[in-house]
Amino acid sequence: MIEVRSLVKRYGDTTVLDCPDLTLDGAGVTALVGANGAGKSTLLTIAGRLLEPTSGTVLVDGHDVTTAPSRELAARVAILRQENNLAVRLTVRELVEFGRFPYSQGRLTDDDHRLVDRALDTLELHEFAARRLDELSGGQRQRAFIAAVVAQDTDHVLLDEPLNNLDLRHAAQSMAMIRRLADEFGKTVVVVLHDINVAAHHADRIVAMRSGRVVADGEPSTVIDEPTMREVFGLDVEVTEHHGRPVVLHFLAS
Amino acid sequence: MSVDTEPIRGEPIRGGTFRPRRSIVVTAVIGVAFLIAVACFMTYDLRGSLSYALELRARKVAAMTLVGVGLSVATVLFHTVSGNRILTPALMGFDALYILLQTVAAYLFGTFAFLRIEVRVRFLGELAVMMLFALFLNHIFLRRTRGDVVLLMLAGVVMSGMFRAIGNLVARLIDPNEFVALQDRLFASFSSVDEQLLGASAVCVAVALVVVWRMRYQLDAVALGHDHASSLGVDVDRVTRVSMALVAVLVAVPTALVGAITFLGLLASNGVYLATRTFRHRSTVPAAALAGATILIAAQFVIEEFFAFNTRASMVLAFFGGIAFIALLLKEQRR
Structure with missing residues (x-):
């Protein structure tokens, strides 16, 4: 369970995030959507304890992310950021092995190796296992990072725009994988998404943000309507339906 | 069924643990070179x-x-914490501070009088000033800015520039004869090292090495970058602070013992990265340590025996190290 408690992040006089209360619980995919600068990534990064809030906090399974030992949190929440440039050259297997670091502190046990193999299997990466990350395509690299998150085996997975720079096919594959994290592995996945329609189709819950605040929260069908879209994105759009899920025709907006 | 497939799946695992072999071979080769030297x-x-x-x-x-x-282990640590392999701890201004100390002492007491001061007192004095400087920098820039190493390094660069400027000014003020004697002292010398100081220095360095070795896996994670390491449960700020303190010990002790040597650490560490092709500290730390010692002893040997002491190992190292550094810069640029 992830509980946001009166969370505020300010840079100087600018409040970039002001989230009094938000609870994410149970297996499923929650999408954070909103325009650029709405505070989605800020919220996610604070929950992943990579950024200090100005005030308030986030609890993960009751552990305060601003004070709990990093090692304790690493077994509960994994975060994958937008830029995944590593300072060192790793093979895919080495990267995935790092996913076990919170448990083994670098000395992998047989169990750890088994989980690494499982993660490589899950993302169909076995044939690339010995390849270096910088020799892979963007989509393959993204999969390798997701495999590391799978190997880390936390109940909570935070993904910051995992579809960035992926082509249509790889984006679809990644979203299917993210769905599996929730459905097969029972994880609470929070994902920042740019494309509202991807969120509408794949997420169980959508949290829409604007100017650092949550303006709508609920199932896709309840959140996505024309007035809310105008409020969130500042754009007049037409919303229609496809197989019971809302579709935003944002590309037709003028 | 699973019993049958298990060993097959086990293969890539072993493939993974096979890789350290290369680094073991490299370390063994360097070890032999060390013994030969x-x-x-x-x-x-x-x-x-x-x-x-x-x-x-x-x-x-x-x-x-x-x-x-x-110096070599300090450089490896510095590279890991800063995420940059072409830096050297000399950036932090230890060398400049050492030179300033020598120059000021020569100005105040005269070089010859200064040399008569009990060598242990001098060592302790120099070590104390350098450690205080390091602690000051670490305290200001790591505690207050939550581990911003770049800021720390910039401060180090500015400070070492200041030390150098003051050192130059003082050097102009002292007697020309003394200046010549001073200049000679500024390059590291191994000719007259006090036995007890050697013992004390060895203990300091050994303790630091033990701490480094115990942190080796955490350092591996830190090498991935701040966010990745944090996400994996490493207290990056703590590792950074401890590492910078260790760098201070591992640079200040040798410098107080024999004087400033530039580029040695850079030469040894980058040679080891190239040869071992790994960033794992369990491989790079021992290999770099051996390589640093080997390079120094070999250089000193060649100079003593074939150049008849006309020049000093540290000068030769600065020359070749400088060339290697430029090569490294050009290589980085091409990437």
Whole structure:
């Protein structure tokens, strides 16, 4: 369970995030959507304890992310950021092995190796296992990072725009994988998404943000309507339906 | 069924653990080179009283090993924490501070008077000033900015620039004869190292090495970058602070013992990265330590025996190290 408690992040006089209360619980995919600068990534990064809030906090399974030992949190929440440039050259297997670091502190046990193999299997990466990350395509690299998150085996997975720079096919594959994290592995996945329609189709819950605040929260069908879209994105759009899920025709907006 | 497939799946695992072999081979080769260098240095062209000559050389070898190990491991740590492999801890201004200390002392007391001061007092004084400086920098820039290493390094660069400027000013003020004597002192020398100081320095460096070794896996994670390491449960700020303190010890002790040596750590560490092709500290730390000691002893040997002491190992190292550094810069640029 992830509980946001009166969370505020300010840079100087600018409040970039002001989230009094938000609870994410149970297996499923929650999408954070909103325009650029709405505070989605800020919220996610604070929950992943990579950024200090100005005030308030986030609890993960009751552990305060601003004070709990990093090692304790690493077994509960994994975060994958937008830029995944590593300072060192790793093979895919080495990267995935790092996913076990919170448990083994670098000395992998047989169990750890088994989980690494499982993660490589899950993302169909076995044939690339010995390849270096910088020799892979963007989509393959993204999969390798997701495999590391799978190997880390936390109940909570935070993904910051995992579809960035992926082509249509790889984006679809990644979203299917993210769905599996929730459905097969029972994880609470929070994902920042740019494309509202991807969120509408794949997420169980959508949290829409604007100017650092949550303006709508609920199932896709309840959140996505024309007035809310105008409020969130500042754009007049037409919303229609496809197989019971809302579709935003944002590309037709003028 | 699973019993049958398990071993097949086990293969890539072993493939994964096979990889350290390369680094073990490299470390072994460097280890042999180290032994050869020591053997050459100890036995080549021995004359006069055998026991006296051997003792003198053994002390030199010990000092050089200590310095080589300290500076190389410090450089590896510095690279990991800063996420940049072309930096050297000299950036932090230890060398400049050492030079400033020597220059100011020569100005105040005169070089010859200064040299008469009890060598242990001098060592402790120099070490104390350098450690205080390091602690000051670490305290200001790591505690207050939550581990912003770049800021720390910029401060180090500015401070070392200031030290150098003051040092130059003072150097202009002192007697020209003394200046010549001073200049000679500013390059590291292994000719006259006090035995007890050697012992004390060895203990300091050994303790630092133990701490480094115990942190080796955490350092591996830190090498991935701040966010990745944090996400994996490593307290990056703590590792950074401890590492910078260790760098201070591993640089200040050799510098106070023999003087400033530039580029040695850079040469040893980058050579090891290239040869071992790994970033794992369990491989790079021992290999770099051995490489640093080997390079220093080999350089000193060549100079003593073939250049008849006309020049100093640290000068030669600065020359070749400088060339290697430029090569490294050009290579980085091409990437």
